Amino acid sequence: xxxxxxxxxxxxxxxxxxxxxxxxxxxxxxxxxxxxxxxxxxxxxxxxxxxxxxxxxxxxxxxxxxxxxxxxxxxxxxxxxxxxxxxxxxxxxxxxxxxxxxxxxxxxxxxxxxxxxxxxxxxxxxxxxxxxxxxxxxxxxxxxxxxxxxxxxxxxxxxxxxxxxxxxxxxxxxxxxxxxxxxxxxxxxxxxxxxxxxxxxxxxxxxxxxxxxxxxxxxxxxxxxxxxxxxxxxxxxxxxxxxxxxxxxxxxxxxxxxxxxxxxxxxxxxxxxxxxxxxxxxxxxxxxxxxxxxxxxxxxxxxxxxxxxxxxxxxxxxxxxxxxxxxxxxxxxxxxxxxxxxxxxxxxxxxxxxxxxxxxxxxxxxxxxxxxxxxxxxxxxxxxxxxxxxxxxxxxxxxxxxxxxxxxxxxxxxxxxxxxxxxxxxxx
Amino acid sequence: xxxxxxxxxxxxxxxxxxxxxxxxxxxxxxxxxxxxxxxxxxxxxxxxxxxxxxxxxxxxxxxxxxxxxxxxxxxxxxxxxxxxxxxxxxxxxxxxxxxxxxxxxxxxxxxxxxxxxxxxxxxxxxxxxxxxxxxxxxxxxxxxxxxxxxxxxxxxxxxxxxxxxxxxxxxxxxxxxxxxxxxxxxxxxxxxxxxxxxxxxxxxxxxxxxxxxxxxxxxxxxxxxxxxxxxxxxxxxxxxxxxxxxxxxxxxxxxxxxxxxxxxxxxxxxxxxxxxxxxxxxxxxxxxxxxxxxxxxxxxxxxxxxxxxxxxxxxxxxxxxxxxxxxxxxxxxxxxxxxxxxxxxxxxxxxxxxxxxxxxxxxxxxxxxxxxxxxxxxxxxxxxxxxxxxxxxxxxxxxxxxxxxxxxxxxxxxxxxxxxxxxxxxxxxxxxxxxxxxxxxxxxxxxxxxxxxxxxxxxxxxxxxxxxxxxxxxxxxxxxxxxxxxxxxxxxxxxxxxxxxxxxxxxxxxxxxxxxxxxxxxxxxxxxxxxxxxxxxxxxxxxxxxxxxxxxxxxx
Ligand SMILES: [Zn+2]
Ligand SMILES: [Zn+2]
Numbered sequence: 001x002x003x004x005x006x007x008x009x010x011x012x013x014x015x016x017x018x019x020x021x022x023x024x025x026x027x028x029x030x031x032x033x034x035x036x037x038x039x040x041x042x043x044x045x046x047x048x049x050x051x052x053x054x055x056x057x058x059x060x061x062x063x064x065x066x067x068x069x070x071x072x073x074x075x076x077x078x079x080x081x082x083x084x085x086x087x088x089x090x091x092x093x094x095x096x097x098x099x100x101x102x103x104x105x106x107x108x109x110x111x112x113x114x115x116x117x118x119x120x121x122x123x124x125x126x127x128x129x130x131x132x133x134x135x136x137x138x139x140x141x142x143x144x145x146x147x148x149x150x151x152x153x154x155x156x157x158x159x160x161x162x163x164x165x166x167x168x169x170x171x172x173x174x175x176x177x178x179x180x181x182x183x184x185x186x187x188x189x190x191x192x193x194x195x196x197x198x199x200x201x202x203x204x205x206x207x208x209x210x211x212x213x214x215x216x217x218x219x220x221x222x223x224x225x226x227x228x229x230x231x232x233x234x235x236x237x238x239x240x241x242x243x244x245x246x247x248x249x250x251x252x253x254x255x256x257x258x259x260x261x262x263x264x265x266x267x268x269x270x271x272x273x274x275x276x277x278x279x280x281x282x283x284x285x286x287x288x289x290x291x292x293x294x295x296x297x298x299x300x301x302x303x304x305x306x307x308x309x310x311x312x313x314x315x316x317x318x319x320x321x322x323x324x325x326x327x328x329x330x331x332x333x334x335x336x337x338x339x340x341x342x343x344x345x346x347x348x349x350x351x352x353x354x355x356x357x358x359x360x361x362x363x364x365x366x367x368x369x370x371x372x373x374x375x376x377x378x379x380x381x382x383x384x385x386x387x388x389x390x391x392x393x394x395x396x397x398x399x400x401x402x403x404x405x406x407x408x409x410x411x412x413x414x415x416x417x418x419x420x421x422x423x424x425x426x427x428x
Numbered sequence: 429x430x431x432x433x434x435x436x437x438x439x440x441x442x443x444x445x446x447x448x449x450x451x452x453x454x455x456x457x458x459x460x461x462x463x464x465x466x467x468x469x470x471x472x473x474x475x476x477x478x479x480x481x482x483x484x485x486x487x488x489x490x491x492x493x494x495x496x497x498x499x500x501x502x503x504x505x506x507x508x509x510x511x512x513x514x515x516x517x518x519x520x521x522x523x524x525x526x527x528x529x530x531x532x533x534x535x536x537x538x539x540x541x542x543x544x545x546x547x548x549x550x551x552x553x554x555x556x557x558x559x560x561x562x563x564x565x566x567x568x569x570x571x572x573x574x575x576x577x578x579x580x581x582x583x584x585x586x587x588x589x590x591x592x593x594x595x596x597x598x599x600x601x602x603x604x605x606x607x608x609x610x611x612x613x614x615x616x617x618x619x620x621x622x623x624x625x626x627x628x629x630x631x632x633x634x635x636x637x638x639x640x641x642x643x644x645x646x647x648x649x650x651x652x653x654x655x656x657x658x659x660x661x662x663x664x665x666x667x668x669x670x671x672x673x674x675x676x677x678x679x680x681x682x683x684x685x686x687x688x689x690x691x692x693x694x695x696x697x698x699x700x701x702x703x704x705x706x707x708x709x710x711x712x713x714x715x716x717x718x719x720x721x722x723x724x725x726x727x728x729x730x731x732x733x734x735x736x737x738x739x740x741x742x743x744x745x746x747x748x749x750x751x752x753x754x755x756x757x758x759x760x761x762x763x764x765x766x767x768x769x770x771x772x773x774x775x776x777x778x779x780x781x782x783x784x785x786x787x788x789x790x791x792x793x794x795x796x797x798x799x800x801x802x803x804x805x806x807x808x809x810x811x812x813x814x815x816x817x818x819x820x821x822x823x824x825x826x827x828x829x830x831x832x833x834x835x836x837x838x839x840x841x842x843x844x845x846x847x848x849x850x851x852x853x854x855x856x857x858x859x860x861x862x863x864x865x866x867x868x869x870x871x872x873x874x875x876x877x878x879x880x881x882x883x884x885x886x887x888x889x890x891x892x893x894x895x896x897x898x899x900x901x902x903x904x905x906x907x908x909x910x911x912x913x914x915x916x917x918x919x920x921x922x923x924x925x926x927x928x929x930x931x932x933x934x935x936x937x938x939x940x941x942x943x944x945x946x947x948x949x950x951x952x953x954x955x956x957x958x959x960x961x962x963x964x965x966x967x968x969x970x971x972x973x974x975x976x977x978x979x980x981x982x983x984x
Contacts, residue, residue, distance in 0.1 A: 041874060045881035049866065050487065070849065070874045077850055078870055086866050297510065300518050310487055314527045318518065322477060322510050326560065329482040329881055337484065 003213035006186045008245050012355040015388040016264040019354040022245055024142035025184055027089035029057035031266035032350050034343040036274060040065045041085045044274050045333040048087045055344045058090030060269050063135055064099035072138035080140030091141040095132045098150050109149055129174040137180050146175040148190040153224035161194040168192045169206040190218035191236050195228045204239045214245040221250030226379040230259055234386050237264035254283055254346055258366055259380060261350050262387040273343050277335035280324040283342040285369045296321035309341035360389045368394045442676040443581050445742040449907040453762040456906045459742050461532040461581035462676050468764035469902055471749055471895050472500035472534055478526035482884040485527050491862040494896040498532040500767035502539040503574050508561040512577035521579030535580035537587050540747040540769040545589040552605055555588050568612035576620040582678045584709040585613040592687030592717035599686035603695040606684040614704040620674035678706035680744050687717050689728035696732035707742040714747035719754055726761040756915045759902055771891045839921050848873040861893035
């Protein structure tokens with residue numbers, strides 16, 4: 001039952017939200033937590049020291065990329081990914097399968113594994129559950145992910161979802177059998193089932209029966225409606241065991257992180273905060289701040305006056321407006337730095353609010369700042385209802401409690417003359 | 429003594445310079461500004477539009493060891509986006525706007541990594557420059573308005589830049605214009621040193637808005653000057669009210685003359701003793717002239733200046749430090765300050781210099797070696813890594829020398845090379861920089877291979893530290909009277925030819941297994957025969973890097 005490489009202790013619960021300590025071989029992570037993505041052994045432009053300063057507890061590596069370069073055997077020879085990149089804290093690697101399916105045109109899933117066309121010579125290649133685990137064993141992350149059969153939630157093929165759900169279970173057994181370092185690495189299973197509650201239920205039952213150290217909710221963040229998204233998360237967080245970490249894969253919009261945390265999820269990852277930074281978009285409590293906007297040319301305020309990160313303590317929007325996305329790498333790093341600081345402060349504040357039993361208030365304050373006119377999207381209101389958090393005083397009376405179309409984007413809002421766009425932006 | 433010199437130079441100028449040691453024409457000095465002092469010879473940190481390329485300020489900039497002494501910026505990059513009115517409105521000058529507090533800032537008239545002049549003709553009134561926002565005609569007034577907004581510690585006067593191969597007639601015109609513009613800049617400098625005259629200047633501008641500012645010019649000028657009031661007035665009372673934005677700035681007179689020694693001498697003599705000149709800038713060099721001609725050109729400019737002028741005025745050479753040799757050659761001629769294309773252009777993308785810190789190299793003269801080792805050790809101590817340092821790589825066999833097959837000589841290594849794939853050692857053993865204290869050659873090699881931004885960050889952190897250490901070693905050599913020896917010794921390091929890699933070395937390295945690969949490659953490289961076109965192939969370049977060679981995917 002208890003994994004030798006992971007101790008998960010829920011320290012506070014309020015409603016469905018919880019604050020926990022997850023002790024991994026390299027670090028005791030506090031959840032809810034956001035994990036920045038270091039695709040190829042580096043979170044774009046950030047030093048590992050900066051990531052520590054920014055209170056990152058776990059970072060991600062992508063198995064597909066790392067196996068291409070530098071190769072897991074080299075990583076192993078260098079003493080593991082932690083050693084290679086000099087990162088003393090928690091690390092998580094994905095299975096590689098999702099990257100293949102999403103990056104390579106000719107990837108195909110068979111019972112054996114994921115077949116794909118080699119990007120080098122076009123020949124047919126195969127990633128099996130055994131291979132994925134062997135590679136991840138060599139990379140040496142604290143948490144490794146099972147190879148699952150991912151079907152995009154937007155696919156309209158019930159039979160395929162049925163197949164994927166059961167195949168994911170068959171593969172988890174192959175992953176468990178292949179896992180050679182259970183004493184040092186934690187294998188997480190990934191719940192599949194698309195948008196079908198019956199399949200999600202089956203997937204959870206089968207995977208929970210394997211008693212793994214943690215569970216991920218997969219197949220989301222792929223273009224499904226926000227309404228579908230939160231309902232799947234809600235079903236899975238309710239159905240997964242309370243004493244194990246719950247990881248919603250691919251989630252990086254601050255609003256999504258808050259909603260999922262309110263529903264009882266613990267871990268999130270996405271390239272969104274770091275990628276969007278390189279396009280000059282900063283995360284702020286009001287939503288996002290697009291630095292390219294000419295309105296910032298004479299705006300001498302920090303990116304986010306409520307943020308105490310190095311960038312916000314030092315730089316003005318006006319400076320960043322002029323240099324971001326114009327080929328000066330240090331400027332892109334500055335916005336990345338802030339965005340990571342923002343996500344870490346967000347989760348830190350949630351943890352504290354849960355521990356101090358004022359989480360519903362905190363959520364109301366968060367939503368009130370992001371939606372000052374009270375136009376909280378319907379899916380958020382519905383999700384908060386499911387989470388048992390009242391939005392009284394936050395949602396404007398004109399906005400009826402339910403039945404608004406899902407995934408409404410918040411239109412551009414202005415704040416103090418500066419262009420700030422609300423946070424409910426659609427994926428893409 | 430410094431106080432006396434200061435009083436002697438300019439009563440209103442806080443920034444001043446004094447020479448402390450000489451060796452031949454090379455000299456060590458100290459340049460004092462209100463934002464800190466610079467020990468010369470010094471290389472200034474390169475910035476583009478005011479931002480260091482990959483090092484964030486303050487954290488990564490502060491991690492450079494020995495510390496960055498000063499920062500160079502190109503004033504022309506502040507003509508538009510942002511322009512002077514925005515910087516003025518901010519009120520903190522370049523230091524505040526760019527978050528470079530604590531660093532003396534030298535505003536140059538050009539970027540050392542590009543040449544923004546000559547795409548369109550200039551006139552007697554304005555010089556044409558091409559910057560990020562397109563072409564601009566820049567008058568002394570517009571230039572000085574920008575300088576006054578930036579409030580740099582030192583700045584170069586407006587120069588009609590011409591390249592070294594320009595025809596004599598055009599060079600003569602350039603000299604005439606540069607001299608006239610110096611007078612205009614000096615006048616405006618004097619005005620901007622005093623608050624009242626600055627306001628007069630602003631009133632003049634309101635009456636006659638410069639091109640580009642448009643109809644809103646007058647309307648903008650009012651709030652911006654009140655913004656200035658808010659900043660300078662609130663701080664230090666009556667004294668501040670009397671001083672203008674350039675009260676602490678030193679004007680460096682642009683010395684033109686293109687590639688012609690006689691013209692350079694004439695130009696320098698014409699401006700040498702003008703009142704208000706606080707130093708000199710050797711303009712128009714590094715524009716294609718053969719490096720071996722450069723000492724004569726620098727000598728022509730500086731030789732025409734009275735010794736007394738040089739005694740208390742620093743010499744800045746923009747655009748010259750594109751290689752360590754050129755830096756040394758400029759210093760040998762008496763240059764005090766250089767901007768730096770070194771890190772930005774030459775070393776940054778792929779190589780970390782290793783030999784500029786003359787530590788533990790057999791070839792160095794006994795005295796300098798002892799001294800240098802002391803210096804290097806001093807640089808490294810006090811910087812001992814607080815956290816676990818990466819394991820050191822096995823030292824290369826003595827006498828083996830650098831692996832020339834992979835583009836290395838005794839002054840740099842090419843981290844693209846696959847021979848560093850498994851190298852757990854720091855970029856430069858003994859280096860106390862951020863990168864060497866935390867990361868391995870293998871990691872930087874991997875980051876280069878995968879085109880990760882962090883490669884640039886880590887290389888710039890090391891290379892910048894290295895250039896600073898190089899300057900420190902140069903200063904030590906000068907003050908100990910062994911600069912020429914040092915220069916010779918350094919040239920001998922670089923004399924190791926960049927021998928291209930023999931093909932068999934390349935294939936052998938790729939085929940060999942992990943632990944022995946490096947040794948095998950090094951040994952083979954040292955004994956290998958030459959083959960010109962393989963040189964590029966030996967260094968695993970961006971193209972080759974796209975190829976996953978060791979992946980464990982199962983072929984079906
Ligand atoms: Zn911030
Ligand atoms: Zn170093």
